[in-house]
Amino acid sequence: MSGPGAKWSAPVAVFDSGIGGLTVVSALRRVLPAENIVYLGDTARVPYGGKSRETIERYSAEIAQMLVAGGAKMVVVACNSATALALPRLREKLPVPVEGVIAPGVAAALEATRSGHVAVIGTKATIGSGAYEQGLRAARPDIRVTSLACPLLVPLIEEGLLDDPVTGAVLERYLAPLRSTDVDTLVLGCTHYPLLAPAIARAVGPSIGLVDSAANCAAVVARLLSARGLAAPGTAAGSLQLGFTDPPDRFLEVAGSALGLDTASVTVRAVPPLGQ
Amino acid sequence: MSGPGAKWSAPVAVFDSGIGGLTVVSALRRVLPAENIVYLGDTARVPYGGKSRETIERYSAEIAQMLVAGGAKMVVVACNSATALALPRLREKLPVPVEGVIAPGVAAALEATRSGHVAVIGTKATIGSGAYEQGLRAARPDIRVTSLACPLLVPLIEEGLLDDPVTGAVLERYLAPLRSTDVDTLVLGCTHYPLLAPAIARAVGPSIGLVDSAANCAAVVARLLSARGLAAPGTAAGSLQLGFTDPPDRFLEVAGSALGLDTASVTVRAVPPLGQ
Numbered sequence: 288m289s290g291p292g293a294k295w296s297a298p299v300a301v302f303d304s305g306i307g308g309l310t311v312v313s314a315l316r317r318v319l320p321a322e323n324i325v326y327l328g329d330t331a332r333v334p335y336g337g338k339s340r341e342t343i344e345r346y347s348a349e350i351a352q353m354l355v356a357g358g359a360k361m362v363v364v365a366c367n368s369a370t371a372l373a374l375p376r377l378r379e380k381l382p383v384p385v386e387g388v389i390a391p392g393v394a395a396a397l398e399a400t401r402s403g404h405v406a407v408i409g410t411k412a413t414i415g416s417g418a419y420e421q422g423l424r425a426a427r428p429d430i431r432v433t434s435l436a437c438p439l440l441v442p443l444i445e446e447g448l449l450d451d452p453v454t455g456a457v458l459e460r461y462l463a464p465l466r467s468t469d470v471d472t473l474v475l476g477c478t479h480y481p482l483l484a485p486a487i488a489r490a491v492g493p494s495i496g497l498v499d500s501a502a503n504c505a506a507v508v509a510r511l512l513s514a515r516g517l518a519a520p521g522t523a524a525g526s527l528q529l530g531f532t533d534p535p536d537r538f539l540e541v542a543g544s545a546l547g548l549d550t551a552s553v554t555v556r557a558v559p560p561l562g563q
Numbered sequence: 564m565s566g567p568g569a570k571w572s573a574p575v576a577v578f579d580s581g582i583g584g585l586t587v588v589s590a591l592r593r594v595l596p597a598e599n600i601v602y603l604g605d606t607a608r609v610p611y612g613g614k615s616r617e618t619i620e621r622y623s624a625e626i627a628q629m630l631v632a633g634g635a636k637m638v639v640v641a642c643n644s645a646t647a648l649a650l651p652r653l654r655e656k657l658p659v660p661v662e663g664v665i666a667p668g669v670a671a672a673l674e675a676t677r678s679g680h681v682a683v684i685g686t687k688a689t690i691g692s693g694a695y696e697q698g699l700r701a702a703r704p705d706i707r708v709t710s711l712a713c714p715l716l717v718p719l720i721e722e723g724l725l726d727d728p729v730t731g732a733v734l735e736r737y738l739a740p741l742r743s744t745d746v747d748t749l750v751l752g753c754t755h756y757p758l759l760a761p762a763i764a765r766a767v768g769p770s771i772g773l774v775d776s777a778a779n780c781a782a783v784v785a786r787l788l789s790a791r792g793l794a795a796p797g798t799a800a801g802s803l804q805l806g807f808t809d810p811p812d813r814f815l816e817v818a819g820s821a822l823g824l825d826t827a828s829v830t831v832r833a834v835p836p837l838g839q
Contacts (some may be wrong), residue, residue: 332608337721337812446714453715453736460729534615
């Protein structure tokens with residue numbers, strides 16, 4: 288390290304199994320406009336959400352290793368499945384701070400709920416891990432948690448069916464049971480889901496508020512960079528580099544346009560085998 | 564090789580990106596009950612159908628290499644996306660016969676159509692490759708082909724929604740336009756789709772017949788083994804070994820039960836990096 292200046296100017300690295308993590312990038316751009324951000328989506332192996340802990344841990348470690356080798360000053364795991372299953376191992380192995388999307392979502396849900404009954408939706412891997420439930424209970428043992436795996440939402444979002452009767456019917460199927468409970472807070476436990484927030488809000492009705500893990504993660508990252516003296520100084524706009532392990536399809540444009548991100552230029556990067 | 568006996572008794576290897584290729588296994592068991600079959604589903608990287616040619620070629624070569632190293636006497640590519648994008652390269656590289664699912668489907672469609680207007684449904688990768696269209700036109704230049712990518716069907720099938728209003732609504736969206744054409748033959752260009760055949764038949768109506776690539780592929784494999792003197796002699800029932808690159812989820816049971824396959828015992832195998 289050549290001095291603290293080098294650290295400040297290093298990029299914040301963000302990764303996801305695919306494109307959903309761009310919701311976190313969009314939130315980071317809003318709260319940290321001066322940061323240089325490098326994004327890497329593992330589209331060659333997307334999705335992670337239906338795969339095993341061992342596979343998700345290995346894929347996450349390989350992708351994070353590429354980002355650290357590229358000089359990242361911190362790594363943001365912008366994927367709930369990878370956060371749920373791989374965050375402890377990444378923190379153990381990586382030489383830079385690592386933040387995920389679950390703890391920020393847990394903190395925001397605890398702050399939001401009045402009834403003490405929180406619902407969480409996510410992929411099979413995220414829900415199966417119990418990570419949100421554990422985080423919520425660790426902070427507040429009397430909390431009640433209803434967890435729902437919603438595996439069809441990512442494919443529907445990636446088809447761009449953000450406001451569509453088919454998506455509405457699937458959401459109704461998954462979420463209608465929540466309307467007859469005292470759940471007052473619904474955690475969007477997958478970084479794709481903010482793209483579906485209006486349809487989800489309609490499905491659960493006005494008495495349930497949504498907690499968006501992307502926005503809360505960005506706020507936590509901002510505090511962490513500031514606390515460790517790693518935040519980029521000044522007001523010059525930071526750069527954004529997008530990389531993927533397989534050429535992304537048309538959904539990148541859909542998502543980029545919905546999120547206000549420039550997706551015109553992307554690089555495709557091969558995953559090297561994990562060092563022993 | 565110790566003699567022709569060793570070749571006869573070697574297994575037929577079948578691979579797919581995931582579990583859909585079990586429809587081909589089921590068809591092979593019916594027409595070739597004496598064959599030993601080894602199946603390998605690349606569930607650690609499933610699905611292939613939305614990924615690039617380069618990635619699908621590499622994954623297919625890695626999986627096929629594992630099967631040949633295991634002593635397979637032939638390799639069946641039980642995945643339309645892998646057949647569409649990787650079959651020529653596999654045939655070039657592998658020392659055993661390789662059969663895919665597209666040529667058999669093309670032949671069956673040509674035999675079935677009276678109107679000369681055939682429709683094909685499949686993943687984005689399969690439809691984008693134009694492989695069915697090219698195969699159909701090569702045999703019959705005046706044929707008309709309507710190709711439709713149906714990317715939501717695999718996720719719906721893997722959720723076990725084989726007979727469900729949501730699946731019905733998605734099929735209606737994809738397939739209703741076919742009813743006002745003179746299409747009389749619909750090729751199920753994805754090995755998952757036979758699991759949805761009754762719902763697809765309802766969506767297209769009685770004037771369109773379905774061509775199932777799994778059944779047609781099995782018939783072609785049987786002819787090939789027989790022509791090359793590779794068929795297992797005798798009537799003793801062959802064995803079936805199922806392997807996956809990531810532990811399969813509950814859908815394996817759904818599919819196994821729908822297809823009459825014993826899925827009680829499976830092995831999980833890591834993919835070694837491709838030899839140079």
